[in-house]
Amino acid sequence: MAKIIGDTDNKRSLYESLTRYNYFPNQKVSVGELPPSISTRQFTPEVAEKLTAIADDKERRASGYDLVEYKATRYNNVPRVLGLIHPKAYALLAKCVHENWGELKSISNNSCSIVKPEIHQEEERLMVMNYEEPLAKVARSHQKSFSKRFIVEADIANCFNSIYSHAIPWAAVGLSKAKRERGDKNAWFNKLDTYQRKTKRNETLGVPIGPATSSIIVELILGEVDAKLCTKGYDFYRYIDDYTCYCNNDDEAQQFIQDLTDELALYKLTLNLKKTVIKELPCAVEAPWVLELRGALPSRLNHASEHEPKLSAPEVLTYINRAIELNKATPDGSVLKYAVSLVLPHLNDDVAVELIEPLFNLSWHFPVLLPFLDSLMQSEKIDAAIYRAQFMEIIKINAVKRRSDGMAWPLHSLLGAGSIVDDEVANRVIESKDCVSICLLLEMGVFEQQIVDFVKDWLVLASAYEKDSYWLLLYQLYRKEFIKDPYGDGVFEILKNNDVNFLPGDKVTEAEKKCDEIKKGLTSEALKWLFQASEINGKEDDDKAEGEPPAF
DSSP states (O other), rough: OOOOOTTTOHHHHHHIIIIIIIIOOOOBSSOOOOOOOTTOOOHHHHHHHHHHHOOHHHHHHHHHHOOEEEEEOTTSOOOOEEEEOOHHHHHHHHHHHHTHHHHHGGGGOOTSSSOOOOOOOOTTTTOBBOOOOOHHHHHHHHHHTTTTTTEEEEEEETTHHOOTTTTTHHHHHHHHHHHHHOOOOSSSHHHHHHHHHHTTOOSBBBOOOOSSHHHHHHHHHHHHHHHHHHTTTTTEETTTTEEEEESSSHHHHHHHHHHHHHHTTTTOOOGGGOEEEESSOOOHHHHHSHHHHHHOOGGGGGEEEEEOOOOOOOHHHHHHHHHHHHHHHHHSSOHHHHHHHHHHGOOOOOHHHHHHHHHHHHHHHHHHHHHHHHHTTTSOHHHHHHGGGHHHHHHHHHHHOOOHHHHHHHHHHHHHOOOOOHHHHHHHHHHHTHHHHHHHHHHHHOOOOHHHHHHHHHHHOOOHHHHTTTHHHHHHHHHSSSSSOOOSSSSHHHHHHTTSSSSSTOOOOHHHHHHHHHHHHHHHHHHHHHHHHHHHHTTTTTTTSSSOOOOO
8 A cells, every 4th residue: 555644755745845844954853953933844846946947157057056054053062064055056956856766765765774764744854863762772772782792883974074976976876887977967866966066066075964955865875885784794773874783793893894994985985983983792772871861860751651740840950950960071972952852841831930040051051952942932931031131141152152053043032032132232143144143133123224234245246155155144135125136147036936935934825825735636646546446455355456656
């Protein structure tokens, strides 16, 4: 029977996932990489198709497009640079992936990969990454480690930033064919290489971190590495770019590292030597700090039903204090982030209020906690506007340190509360030159002139690359009619004519409604096929229904 929801053969859902839901960085489950004010849900497949119809001029064909950088801080406050790809470049790449999914979809069936492309019903996203369920991880580990003596943990060094674009055809069709047909610009695998390079200044090294297209490219290349390791008989799995292999002896463990190194080298990738280790079994499946955090939760929550008592304020505050001390002793773990994620589902509104001040204090030091702070602000008993002063202090320190998320999340929280920042904070945000944060500042409706002045200071003499690194801000100013089209190539005009807003609020556009209509029509056809198939099955006993489900 056809698999309707979750099946990447549903090409309409695939296209919408690529364009509307996994265009900007949006791959985490509970809290996103970007504040939810920023959204691409109005960037529909129909809009993408119109953009791809615009011919690039000679300069664009040679140089490609630059992208907006969003610096997301991690547990150690070292930034991870995410990419918001120019809409024309992304439209070309997403369309190429969509049209050639028949050649690519085998990555969805890689049994060695834990995170694979699949349509997620509720979020409608193609790629979703999150901490793996502890029980599932433990169960798999015990199953695979039975009768084994060693475990290898290996990590690819700077994986996304190290992807060599010409390795895409090598992985897609094999090195010999790729090199033999490298001059064929119409070959689908060469187009995929070309459009991937176009998203990042036509460079051959690195793919932007964040969009689903980049994850698909990584899965394509590492899927070939996985296949070679499987032929050698290794018992392993991969979580994005982390390998775990179970071995019978030390010699096999050493050989796995060598074989993995050799296979990665074929695609110009290397192992992170600091994170590649061999451990003797048995050993704990999870890191000691994870075990300590989980063990520190009240025992009733380990088997909690929805009727179990929520955490009390003293329990939560004691737990957070314990996590703070553990964080000092564990510099290599995202202790505080994980600790907060564990307690949030077990809070009632009264306890959430008690956690606000401690979380503000921690968020000033660790911006990675700001999304959780915003989650607490959703409580009906909490008025985010009351904490305006604290939010502004967090924005100021992160403006100095040029941390995108440290400014963007507080601005998002204040927007949700209908509150604005003062002039000093606004100036700090503008001086940081952070594109996403300035876009959120623009939405406050008070600082338009300062932002327009900031743009006009450099826009006249700016190169295409300089404009591209602020394309999101330039478009938002253009659609609000504060500036004229800075490109004149028709891209912004198409976006505006189709009512695309990357800070959309609650408005639903006609293009979005059209997507819903198309989806309903496809679902009706699918259900009709399933009904017919079930009737055939009923009449012909166990014989399979002939025909195929409708092509989506």
